[in-house]
Amino acid sequence: MKKAWWKESVVYQIYPRSFKDSNGDGIGDLRGIIEKLDYLKFLGVDVLWLCPIYKSPNCDNGYDISDYKDIMDEFGTMEDFDELLFEAHKRGLKILMDLVVNHTSDEHIWFINSRKSKDNEYRDYYIWRKGKDGKEPNNWGSSFSGSAWEYDEATDMYYLHCFAKKQPDLNWENEKVRKEVQDIVKWWLDKGIDGFRMDVINMISKDQRFPDGIVPEGGLYGDMSPYVMNGPRVHEYLKELNEKVLSKYDIMTVGETPCVTPEIAIDYVGEDRNELNMVFSFEHMDIDKDVINLTKKPLDLVELKKIMSKWQKGMSDRGWNSLYWNNHDQPRVVSRFGNDTEYWDKSAKMLATCLHMQQGTPYIYQGEEIGMTNVRFQDIEDYRDIAVINGYNEEVIIKGRSHEQYMQYIYDFSRDNARTPMQWDDSDNGGFTTGKPWIKVNPNYTKINVAKQIGDKDSILNYYRRLIKLRKENEIIIYGDFELILPDDKNIFSYTRKLNDEMLLVICNFTSNNAEFSLPDNINYVNKNLLISNYDVANDDNIENFELRAYESRVYLLKV
Known part of the structure; x- marks a missing residue:
């Protein structure tokens, strides 16, 4: 097996909006991350993955980008980023940027021009189709509820948005779009970053027939996934990106790839494929979720082991695994697969052990290292996740499910479970901000925080430090x-x-x-x-x- 620095690294994922606020506006920022670099060095991680920090109107918390070469106002300036990059590198920490190029914001200049007229030079940067019989071009449902098509009166056509309507999908069939993406990637790599996590990268090639999808039981829309995941030209596009840009740098690349098996994943990450280093799979993240009945199923450990083993064996000697329990889209693992009450400490450590000893690059999501838990906000108004808000409208208002049932479902699975502010100490707002936080802090911050654990040799935090140290000292773990x-x-x-x-x-x-x-x-x-x-x-x-x-x-x- 070939050795590589990214195989031997431990990655720490930062959700900048919720990590550390340096100026009291209630929103985490780049200077806040700079303040905490010594803590991250103390933890022992090697790579910092930053969720999107680009200019964005924040329909989907930064995953709707309006300018790929500028910084979101709330997060700071490009000078702040340059300082962050310099200070991170000075400490031996690498920076991984989040690359979101399946879609842009509808406020990106490309889309503003694209919707002006059918003959605009940017028209084919996006996916436009005529409606059928006064309806959408097909029955696809968006990942964030509702139709995946939005009617645009200016040209009497619909554009595709696999996510929110303010996130129009780019048309990768257009060579100009691919060249624009290559230029963006090269621009950031020349700045000195150390690689990319690529958002829903296996969705960039769509089936150009755009057929109707199967409507699931109780659903309102057709399932688009067979026609937008792992599409006909996706490997061609990634090979092209690798050949023209990625291969020129010693970097780390990880693709977010829903709906992949180990066999499909090898096509993306095989060492002879020249596409990506590794991918995020989701099979183990769907094991306890009943999306039809909106309920949480008991964990089937035999099935979980089968899935994890399948990926371990399937990638062995041919590719490389990414190991994670948590990220910005998933509930907190100690609440999900562990016990966040009586056995909070023990189950958090056990879950960390089980993951970090497997083969692959481990990813720690901010707060995981101190055992942060899910949150139970009483009011739907306290939630900020667009998927939760749109889902409430579809499931409760339109379909008539009970408020109580939907609230229990989001207590278990809401993405906001991962997005409550980082709990630094027991001061107001967990030491995250001196202002009013953009989303409420989990009330248990007085008991679960970094300050309480940092000097306790038996804490979850220091247990994570031991796991990371063991990995560096024992090649067998890698x-x-x-x-x-x-x-x-x-x-x-x-x-x-x-x-x-x-x-x-x-x-x-x-x-x-x-x-x-x-x-x-x-x-x-x-x-x-x-x-x-x-x-x-x-x-x-x-x-x-x-x-x-x-x-x-x-x-x-x-x-x-």
Whole structure:
């Protein structure tokens, strides 16, 4: 397996709006990130992934870009960014930018011109179609509820928006669009950034027939995903981008790719493919979500292990995994797969152990390292996520579902669970801002915050520091081969990693009950060393048969 710096790195994802506010306007900013670089260096991470900081009207919190070469006013200036880049590099921290080029804002100059007339030079920068029988061109539903088409009176046509109506999709069939994107990418790389996370990058090629999609049970619109995900020319476009720009720099690229399997992912990240370094898959993020009935299903650990193992084995020696439990679009993992009350500390550490010991590049989402939890706002007015607001209108107002049912669903799955401000200390607003925060702070900030954990050697924060340090000290954690053990055990997630004459044995109890562990007969070892555990454990404890406590995790390094 080829070695690379991005395989050996740990990434920390920053949602700038909620990370740290330096000027009291209630919105996180670039100077706030600069203030916290020493904390991030202390944590031990290598790469900082910044969610979009470009100029934007903020329909979707920065994922609707109006100028790719300027900074959002609330976040600061390009001079602030240049200082952030310099100060990060000075500390050995790399910067990963979020590249959003499936769509722009409708306030981007390209779209402003595109909608003026059918013969405007920017018309074909976007996807325009005539309606059918007085309706939309097809029945596709947007990812943010409602139709994926918006009527534009000026030219009596519809434009495609797979997300919000203020996020028109770019037409990658147009070579001029691809050249514009290449220019943007080169501009930022020449500035000195270290790579890109590419938003919904497998959606840039659409099926040009634009057929109707299947309407799911209880749905109002057709499913567009078979026609916009992993489209007919997506690999051609990414190879072109790689050949003309990306390959010229020593950078890291990770694509957000819904609806991929390991086999599909290899087409994006195979070492002979010359497209991307890795992708984010979502299979494990859909395991407990019932989108038809708007309910949360109990975690099926056997199924979760099957999915994670499939990706570990499927990418081994052919590509590279990205490892994550949390991001800006997902609920907090300690509330989701753990226990955020009685076993908050133990389950947060166990989940971290289970993920960080697998093969791939780990991603830590801000606040994950202190065990931040989901939030329960009482009023729908307290939520800021456009998906929540549009969803409430569609599910409660139009379909007639109960307010209580929808609120429980967003308590479990709202993206705002991840977007409440970072909890730095127990002062007002968790030390995030001296002003009124753009979204309310989770009320538990007085108990869960960085200041409370930083000096406590047994805290979740210092446990994450130990995991990151172990990764840097033990090559087996990065490059060792993965093998799932006890696949049918409903309580324990256990696996091995093997490299040369060493084996890593990882054992995690995913329940609040005690669970019996038995070492498989085919694992033989000469001696063992306990690397890390979230309970007090004696190094000479028996590992052949023992009882795991609630949410207990252990990692042993074995000589074999």
